[in-house]
Each structure stands twice: as C-alpha cells, then as structure tokens.
Amino acid sequence: xxxxxAGDFKTSYVADSQTFPxxxxxxxxxxxLGFAFLVMPLIINDYWANSIVVPFxxxxxxALGLNILIGYCGQLxxxxxxxxxxxxYASYKLMTAYPDFNIVFVIIxxxxxxxxxxxLFGLPSLRIKGxxxxxxxxxxxxxxIWLFTRQPWFYNYSPTGMISAPTREVFGVxxxxxxxxxxxxxxxxxCFLVSLAWLARNLTRGTLGRQWMAIRDMDIAxxxxxxxxxxxxxxxxxxxSFFVGISGALLFTVYLGAAEAGExxxxxxxxxxxxxxxxxxxxxxxxxxxxxxxxxxxPVLLKLLLVNTLGWPTDLAAHLEIMIIGALIIVFLIVEPxxxxxxxxxxxxxxxxxxFPY
Amino acid sequence: xxxxxxxxxxxTADGRKIGGVAMEMKNITLRFGGVIAIKDISFDIRWGExxxxxxxxxxxxxxxxxxxxxFYHPQEGEVIYKGYRRPKMRPYQVxxxxxxxxxxNIALFEGMxxxxxxxxxxxxxxxxxxxxxxLWWGKANREExxxxxxxEKIIDFLEIQHIRKTPVARLPYGLKKRVELARALAAxxxxxxxxxxxAGMNVEEKEDMCRFILDVNDEFGTTTVLxxxxxxxxxxxxxxxxxxxxxxxxxxxxxxxxxxxxxxIKAYLGVAHD
Numbered sequence: 001x002x003x004x005x006a007g008d009f010k011t012s013y014v015a016d017s018q019t020f021p022x023x024x025x026x027x028x029x030x031x032x033l034g035f036a037f038l039v040m041p042l043i044i045n046d047y048w049a050n051s052i053v054v055p056f057x058x059x060x061x062x063a064l065g066l067n068i069l070i071g072y073c074g075q076l077x078x079x080x081x082x083x084x085x086x087x088x089y090a091s092y093k094l095m096t097a098y099p100d101f102n103i104v105f106v107i108i109x110x111x112x113x114x115x116x117x118x119x120l121f122g123l124p125s126l127r128i129k130g131x132x133x134x135x136x137x138x139x140x141x142x143x144x145i146w147l148f149t150r151q152p153w154f155y156n157y158s159p160t161g162m163i164s165a166p167t168r169e170v171f172g173v174x175x176x177x178x179x180x181x182x183x184x185x186x187x188x189x190x191c192f193l194v195s196l197a198w199l200a201r202n203l204t205r206g207t208l209g210r211q212w213m214a215i216r217d218m219d220i221a222x223x224x225x226x227x228x229x230x231x232x233x234x235x236x237x238x239x240x241s242f243f244v245g246i247s248g249a250l251l252f253t254v255y256l257g258a259a260e261a262g263e264x265x266x267x268x269x270x271x272x273x274x275x276x277x278x279x280x281x282x283x284x285x286x287x288x289x290x291x292x293x294x295x296x297x298x299p300v301l302l303k304l305l306l307v308n309t310l311g312w313p314t315d316l317a318a319h320l321e322i323m324i325i326g327a328l329i330i331v332f333l334i335v336e337p338x339x340x341x342x343x344x345x346x347x348x349x350x351x352x353x354x355x356f357p358y
Numbered sequence: 359x360x361x362x363x364x365x366x367x368x369x370t371a372d373g374r375k376i377g378g379v380a381m382e383m384k385n386i387t388l389r390f391g392g393v394i395a396i397k398d399i400s401f402d403i404r405w406g407e408x409x410x411x412x413x414x415x416x417x418x419x420x421x422x423x424x425x426x427x428x429f430y431h432p433q434e435g436e437v438i439y440k441g442y443r444r445p446k447m448r449p450y451q452v453x454x455x456x457x458x459x460x461x462x463n464i465a466l467f468e469g470m471x472x473x474x475x476x477x478x479x480x481x482x483x484x485x486x487x488x489x490x491x492x493l494w495w496g497k498a499n500r501e502e503x504x505x506x507x508x509x510e511k512i513i514d515f516l517e518i519q520h521i522r523k524t525p526v527a528r529l530p531y532g533l534k535k536r537v538e539l540a541r542a543l544a545a546x547x548x549x550x551x552x553x554x555x556x557a558g559m560n561v562e563e564k565e566d567m568c569r570f571i572l573d574v575n576d577e578f579g580t581t582t583v584l585x586x587x588x589x590x591x592x593x594x595x596x597x598x599x600x601x602x603x604x605x606x607x608x609x610x611x612x613x614x615x616x617x618x619x620x621x622x623i624k625a626y627l628g629v630a631h632d
Contacts, residue, residue, distance in 0.1 A: 013506040014499075202494040206502060207477070207484040214467050214478050221465035224427055226453030226482050226545065235488065283469065 041183045049182035056296045057189035058250045063276040063288035065243025071282035073236035074216030079137035081269035082144035084248025085261045086114040091249035092163040103168035110249040111242040118241020125233045148261035164258035176253045281341025290340035377405030386435035395421040397605040408582045410592045413602035419585045428452030454482045458542040459551035464534045468527040479544030480505045532563040552584045
C-alpha cells in the first residue's frame with residue numbers, strides 16, 4: 001500500500017533511469033545518509049566503532065570492488081587479500097616517505113598503486129576464465145604476501161617485520177595512530193565509502209558497466225557486438241583493485257594501526273570478501289553492503305546474544321558462533337542463491353501489492 | 359528480367375532502389391585443419407538489398423556470416439568493404455565499421471534488462487571516458503540520455519515497449535529473437551547480418567519477424583544479409599539469393615533464377631515425386 005510506484009509518473013529518461021525510482025526508496029536513502037552523517041557521530045562509542053561500524057565500512061568498500069570484478073565483469077578472483085595488502089603497504093610507504101602529505105591523498109594514491117598491480121595480475125584473464133583464472137589470481141595472493149613479508153624494503157627494515165601507521169590528521173583531527181578517536185575514524189571511512197559507492201553505481205549503470213556485464217553474460221557475443229574484451233576486462237581489474245586497495249589502506253591506517261602482511265591480509269581475507277560478495281548478491285551495489293553487514297555484524301550480534309544475554313562461556317560461544325555463521329551461509333545459499341540483494345528485491349516486489357494478493 | 363549486375367544498381371519490381379556494391383567477397387576459402395568449410399566463394403552485397411544465403415545443413419552458411427563479421431579469418435581471398443580491402447580485424451573492430459548481427463542460438467546478455475541489452479548495441483556511439491562515467495558528469499550523462507532516446511525509437515519500432523525493464527532471462531523465445539534484432543539495429547549498422555532469424559518460431563511470430571525485416575529495410579535502408587531455411591520466407595523477402603552446398607556456391611541470382619536452377623533443385627529444394 002505504502003510502497004509502490006503507482007501515480008509516480010516519470011516524464012523524462014533521466015527520471016526514469018535514476019537509482020531509486022520509487023519515492024519511498026529515495027526518502028529511505030536520504031534518511032540513512034542523514035542518519036549516518038549527522039546522528040551516528042553523536043552516538044558512536046569506541047566499542048561500536050571498533051567491533052562493528054568501522055570494519056563494516058571498510059569491508060563494504062572491498063566487497064564493492066570485488067563485486068565489480070566478479071559480479072559485474074564475471075572474472076573470478078581470489079587475490080583480494082593480497083590487493084588489500086598492496087593498498088596497505090603502498091599507503092605505509094607513502095606515509096613514511098612523505099610525512100607532510102595529506103592522508104586522504106595517500107589513501108587515494110594507494111588505490112591507484114593497487115589498481116596498477118591489479119591490471120598486471122589481471123592480464124591472464126585475457127586468455128583464461130572461470131576457475132582457471134581464480135587459480136591464476138591465487139598466485140597473486142601468495143606471491144604478493146611473500147613479497148611483503150620477505151622483502152625488508154616494503155616494511156622499511158623494521159626488526160619486527162610489522163608496519164605501523166603514524167599519526168596523521170585531517171583538518172587538525174587525528175584520524176590514524178593512537179590518538180584517533182572513534183568519531184574521526186568513523187567519519188573518514190564513511191566519507192570514503194559513500195563516495196566510492198557513488199562512483200561504483202555510476203560506473204555500473206553507464207556504458208562501461210554494460211560492457212562488463214556483456215563480457216560476464218556471453219563474452220563471444222559481446223566481442224561481436226563491439227565490446228573490446230581487453231579494455232573491458234582490464235578496466236574491471238583496475239577499478240576493482242582501486243576499491244580493494246583503498247579498503248586495504250583504510251584497514252591498515254585507520255583500523256588496525258599496525259599490520260603484518262601474512263596475518264592481516266592472508267587468503268582468509270580473500271575468502272571473507274568473496275563470501276560477502278556471494279552472500280550479498282553478485283552484480284548488486286546493495287549486495288556489497290548486505291554481504292559485509294551479514295559477515296561483520298552477524299558474528300558480533302551472535303556473541304552479544306550468547307555471552308552477554310545468555311551468559312554462556314566465551315570460548316564455547318566463539319566456537320558456536322563460527323558454526324552458526326557457517327550454517328547460516330549454507331541456508332542462505334540454498335534459500336536464495338542470488339544473495340541477500342535478490343531476497344530484498346523479492347520482498348520489495350511482494351510489498352508493492354501488500355496487503356492484496358495481486 | 360532485371361539487370362542485377364549493373365554497377366549503378368537497379369530498381370526492384372516493387373520499386374525499391376538498390377545501390378552499388380557495398381561488400382564484395384572475393385574467392386573466400388576457409389579451412390579448419392583439413393576440413394574445408396568454404397571453398398573459393400565470391401559474391402557481392404549491394405546497398406539496400408536483402409541478400410539471402412541458403413543451403414542444406416553444414417553447407418557453410420554460418421561460417422560465411424562469421425567471415426563477414428570478422429569472427430573467422432579466411433585463409434584465402436579477401437573482403438572488399440565500401441571499396442577497400444578489409445585488413446585482418448578483431449570482431450569488435452569489424453562491429454565498429456558498421457556491421458551488426460544476430461545469432462542462430464540467441465546470444466543475449468541474460469543477466470541484463472531488455473533496455474540494457476539494446477543500449478549495449480549502441481556502445482560505439484558512446485565516447486565518454488572512465489572519469490566522466492565515474493563522476494556521471496558531462497558527456498557521460500548527456501550521451502546516456504541521447505542514446506536512450508534512439509533506443510526508445512527502436513523499442514517502439516519493434517513493439518517491445520511492455521518488456522523494456524524485464525530481465526531478458528524471463529522472456530519467451532520469440533521475444534528474445536526480437537530483442538536480439540533490436541540490439542543489432544541499435545548499432546545503426548550499414549550491414550545487418552541475420553543468422554536464421556525465424557528458426558523455431560510459429561507462423562505468427564514468423565510473419566511478425568518478416569514484417570520487421572522488410573520495415574527495417576524500407577525505413578532505414580539497411581542492407582540485410584539473411585540466412586534462413588524457410589524457403590517461402592526467403593523467396594518472398596530477398597532480392598538476391600546465394601545458394602551454398604558443401605562449402606561451394608552452386609547458385610546466385612534473383613529468387614526466380616535460383617528456383618529454376620537445376621543444381622539448386624537437386625541439392626536443396628528437391629523435386630516433387632510423381
């Protein structure tokens with residue numbers, strides 16, 4: 001009854017092709033944006049920022065990036081963890097080499113560095129696809145992590161082999177290092193996420209996005225239609241790695257503060273982000289948010305429920321948590337193989353008629 | 359009798375003007391290892407005509423279409439297009455020279471909506487760079503609206519307004535074929551290649567498709583090359599017909615000429631038993 005497009009006539013193609021064509025959605029979106037920018041900074045505390053909100057924002061960026069590559073362009077990649085490491089180490093090298101350089105630009109530059117590395121490791125995609133490509137990107141994962149743990153230049157010859165982020169400020173407020181407050185960490189991640197999500201939406205709705213999807217759905221036909229497969233695949237790798245690189249840079253500089261490549265950016269990170277994309281929904285911007293929320297917020301909520309509410313011992317809860325999340329993933333994939341985004345679409349379609357049967 | 363070989367072109371019985379040679383295939387030979395798919399075939403395609411290629415299964419018709427669209431590269435012979443010899447090109451480069459096609463087995467992008475599929479056909483009319491697209495600024499936004507208008511005209515023309523936003527995977531077969539034609543038309547091609555546009559359709563759908571092919575030719579003057587097995591359709595639609603058998607050309611001419619050609623009757627059309 002409330003949620004419908006009846007009477008909402010579009011009189012131009014611009015209006016017809018907007019992101020949220022239904023008024024209810026549009027206001028919902030404005031409300032969430034307003035809440036995230038105006039209300040959240042007032043109520044956020046250290047615990048919520050560190051355990052849920054900041055990792056959710058950062059991993060959403062990574063999931064957006066991987067979704068462009070897998071969900072939109074159909075190129076399977078298992079190198080996400082390594083590409084996040086590239087972003088992290090690039091930002092570290094830039095921060096230490098140019099201490100006066102603003103951290104925002106450092107993070108963006110780290111994204112571009114990752115982009116270049118991503119294109120390099122994307123080159124095999126021109127000859128191989130599917131699982132074989134996944135294996136080729138797995139090589140990137142192992143090679144890059146080896147490089148960052150074994151080549152001292154990358155961690156500035158520090159004796160521990162760790163990299164640690166010095167304090168950097170934006171408009172006089174520390175956003176990295178030990179002095180950074182929950183609010184400043186939250187705000188910088190949110191700004192990056194909102195602008196990157198907007199970029200992702202623009203890229204995927206335009207002609208480049210259609211070329212990616214054409215390659216995904218039927219690459220030979222796409223080439224005969226006029227899609228240059230070389231350009232389409234490599235731009236997908238470049239854009240995707242840019243996102244993943246920024247997420248890695250934020251994870252290291254803002255969230256972790258100190259990191260070691262093998263531990264922070266191992267293959268489990270690649271799988272984590274891959275699961276986010278699959279559970280959230282391939283080929284959907286909303287899916288990246290939903291997938292990240294499910295895999296980041298889910299475990300924390302479970303822990304709160306089991307330990308704080310039910311009073312179970314922490315170790316038992318930790319094991320159960322893994323089992324429950326694993327089971328939920330399987331249930332989800334059986335119920336809706338196209339992810340939370342598809343589930344959401346179905347709900348919306350039902351809601352348009354509710355409470356009438358048809 | 360029409361003089362279909364004149365350089366300046368000719369006027370058909372129903373009064374359509376056919377122009378000079380658009381594309382000439384010269385002594386094309388295509389081999390896959392030891393198998394000869396096309397053997398020394400030459401024919402031409404004229405501006406504005408509907409040119410049919412017919413022949414039994416495995417005669418090499420689809421291979422011929424693949425040569426024209428640059429998917430196969432013949433070992434011998436050359437393709438003269440718009441008066442110039444065409445160098446070896448990748449298929450996407452050929453597409454940009456104004457050749458669009460549909461496929462025997464529908465090759466639509468199943469995960470995209472009808473509108474997006476057709477918009478993909480217009481991709482070489484869109485020039486915005488990555489940055490403009492990312493920021494949805496300047497050319498990107500403008501081009502999207504301009505091309506949407508062109509696409510909407512084709513949607514109107516092919517009468518598929520009602521399925522504009524439907525994902526292609528949900529459409530029935532006949533409509534998919536029509537969307538594929540729309541996608542090819544969206545490119546505003548000089549030459550349109552149709553690989554069995556009526557395969558697997560019922561009579562009504564066939565009639566619709568025939569009407570669209572003729573309308574496209576009438577309205578946009580699009581040169582059409584058509585592979586089809588339904589002889590009634592071929593004889594009605596086409597201006598000239600090439601007949602292939604086992605990779606060779608066994609006939610070439612107007613539908614009447616081809617219909618009365620002994621060799622064609624023997625190889626393909628068949629004779630009535632007494």
